[in-house]
Amino acid sequence: xxxxxxxxxxxxxxxxxxxxxxxxxxxxxxxxxxxxxxxxxxxxxxxxxxxxxxxxxxxxxxxxxxxxxxxxxxxxxxxxxxxxxxxxxxxxxxxxxxxxxxxxxxxxxxxxxxxxxxxxxxxxxxxxxxxxxxxxxxxxxxxxxxxxxxxxxxxxxxxxxxxxxxxxxxxxxxxxxxxxxxxxxxxxxxxxxxxxxxxxxxxxxxxxxxxxxxxxxxxxxxxxxxxxxxxxxxxxxxxxxxxxxxxxxxxxxxxxxxxxxxxxxxxxxxxxxxxxxxxxxxxxxxxxxxxxxxxxxxx
Numbered sequence: 382x383x384x385x386x387x388x389x390x391x392x393x394x395x396x397x398x399x400x401x402x403x404x405x406x407x408x409x410x411x412x413x414x415x416x417x418x419x420x421x422x423x424x425x426x427x428x429x430x431x432x433x434x435x436x437x438x439x440x441x442x443x444x445x446x447x448x449x450x451x452x453x454x455x456x457x458x459x460x461x462x463x464x465x466x467x468x469x470x471x472x473x474x475x476x477x478x479x480x481x482x483x484x485x486x487x488x489x490x491x492x493x494x495x496x497x498x499x500x501x502x503x504x505x506x507x508x509x510x511x512x513x514x515x516x517x518x519x520x521x522x523x524x525x526x527x528x529x530x531x532x533x534x535x536x537x538x539x540x541x542x543x544x545x546x547x548x549x550x551x552x553x554x555x556x557x558x559x560x561x562x563x564x565x566x567x568x569x570x571x572x573x574x575x576x577x578x579x580x581x582x583x584x585x586x587x588x589x590x591x592x593x594x595x596x597x598x599x600x601x602x603x604x605x606x607x608x609x610x611x612x613x614x615x616x617x618x619x620x621x622x623x624x625x626x627x628x629x630x631x632x633x634x635x636x637x638x639x640x641x642x643x644x645x646x647x648x649x650x651x652x653x654x655x656x657x658x659x660x661x662x663x664x665x666x667x668x669x670x671x672x673x674x675x676x677x678x679x680x
Contacts, residue, residue: 440463560588
């Protein structure tokens with residue numbers, strides 16, 4: 382049996398696995414893929430393999446009667462950074478078709494739910510190791526760098542650091558819809574530490590939520606259209622634009638209005654723009670451009 386050439390060119394997606402993603406759970410009684418570094422999978426359970434591939438690259442080996450797995454030992458050498466899913470090809474025609482399997486054994490992989498063609502046949506071990514090394518490099522480029530323990534436990538969820546007390550208080554208040562309480566918590570955090578950028582950004586975000594609470598989008602836009610020179614009306618529709626992700630619209634609207642305003646109006650617009658900059662983040666290119674334009678208008 383001849384082998385497909387092993388090179389970086391083989392490490393690319395060549396099939397569409399979207400048809401394998403089931404909108405509902407497998408039928409009752411369908412066994413899940415067995416745990417460990419080597420797992421048996423099927424048409425019915427492959428969605429679980431796709432989910433696992435978000436954390437660790439999964440090598441998929443199609444085998445058949447009289448053709449067993451040749452990769453389990455090699456996979457074990459990678460200490461949980463690669464998982465092997467074996468597929469009984471004759472019993473799983475959907476997967477055979479999806480991966481375009483023409484001979485056995487055929488080996489592919491899944492990284493982050495995306496397929497990668499590897500090789501067919503039984504190459505030498507050093508050739509397979511080279512392919513697995515390339516596979517890990519490709520996975521790292523896509524942010525799939527997890528591993529599983531040798532006992533087969535699923536990858537552990539990242540442990541989040543607890544929030545500082547005032548931040549947690551604000552978060553809980555936002556969850557409860559109490560924006561005023563969240564604003565007060567963030568303001569207290571900033572008073573205690575003016576350099577607390579997370580609190581500054583959080584205050585900007587919750588202030589936007591508070592201003593939009595109960596607003597009717599159609600009414601806000603109608604008022605802005607009727608009063609193009611009214612600061613409050615334009616600030617309100619800019620809030621609406623930011624909440625929908627239309628930062629350039631919000632920035633452009635307020636920066637066009639800025640030169641025609643009196644000192645009080647300019648202060649209001651400047652303060653609101655600075656809030657938007659915090660919400661979007663200072664590295665956002667739209668923020669960089671708007672900040673530069675605002676500086677030009679101020680000086």
